Amino acid sequence: GAGVSQSPRYKVAKRGQDVALRCDPISGHVSLFWYQQALGQGPEFLTYFQNEAQLDKSGLPSDRFFAERPEGSVSTLKIQRTQQEDSAVYLCASSLVGTGSKWLFFGSGTQLSVL
Amino acid sequence: AQTVTQSQPEMSVQEAETVTLSCTYDTSESDYYLFWYKQPPSRQMILVIRQEAYKQQNATENRFSVNFQKAAKSFSLKISDSQLGDAAMYFCAYRSGNDMRFGAGTRLTVKP
Numbered sequence: 271g272a273g274v275s276q277s278p279r280y281k282v283a284k285r286g287q288d289v290a291l292r293c294d295p296i297s298g299h300v301s302l303f304w305y306q307q308a309l310g311q312g313p314e315f316l317t318y319f320q321n322e323a324q325l326d327k328s329g330l331p332s333d334r335f336f337a338e339r340p341e342g343s344v345s346t347l348k349i350q351r352t353q354q355e356d357s358a359v360y361l362c363a364s365s366l367v368g369t370g371s372k373w374l375f376f377g378s379g380t381q382l383s384v385l
Numbered sequence: 386a387q388t389v390t391q392s393q394p395e396m397s398v399q400e401a402e403t404v405t406l407s408c409t410y411d412t413s414e415s416d417y418y419l420f421w422y423k424q425p426p427s428r429q430m431i432l433v434i435r436q437e438a439y440k441q442q443n444a445t446e447n448r449f450s451v452n453f454q455k456a457a458k459s460f461s462l463k464i465s466d467s468q469l470g471d472a473a474m475y476f477c478a479y480r481s482g483n484d485m486r487f488g489a490g491t492r493l494t495v496k497p
Contacts, residue, residue: 310490311490313476326484373418373420373435377429
């Protein structure tokens, strides 16, 4: 596709529900990042994939958060037993290579509201 | 851990005037890259300008330019001839390898 696509754009969940957020990176992009952006804050790193390998998951806030990218393209961020503090915008970004000056292309994010 | 600090939560500029947004960072790496991203209400993060740390020359993209002071670990963004469409959140970002981190952002308002 022309850009990074994320779905859904908005998600409302009741506390305790599981949610799954999808990211379609730009075709051919090796690297994929997930970020969490709280209201009025900058994006905070969650996890990084190079192709299908999850090379860094140090930013995942708890074991309720799980990300996968089984075929090295589409990625899913899953949050189990959602809590109110999980309410945020979840941004996905991709780039051509894992290092170097290649900047990240971002999707428009999924705004998650946990009631 | 690398940190990125934007000390100006909000800035305001008159249309057609110039404004400078500040950013400092902390790193022990010698090879890294710096970026400024713009985030309008649509939430789409848009790359404004980038700078390779090994380059001494400051990057310029049309009305946008940076003042990169490597020793001081400072990376400010100057917007010249400000336009109403420049109003947005601006984030400074640092990247070394797979580590990319963002500042807390500066909200820029442009007054007509």
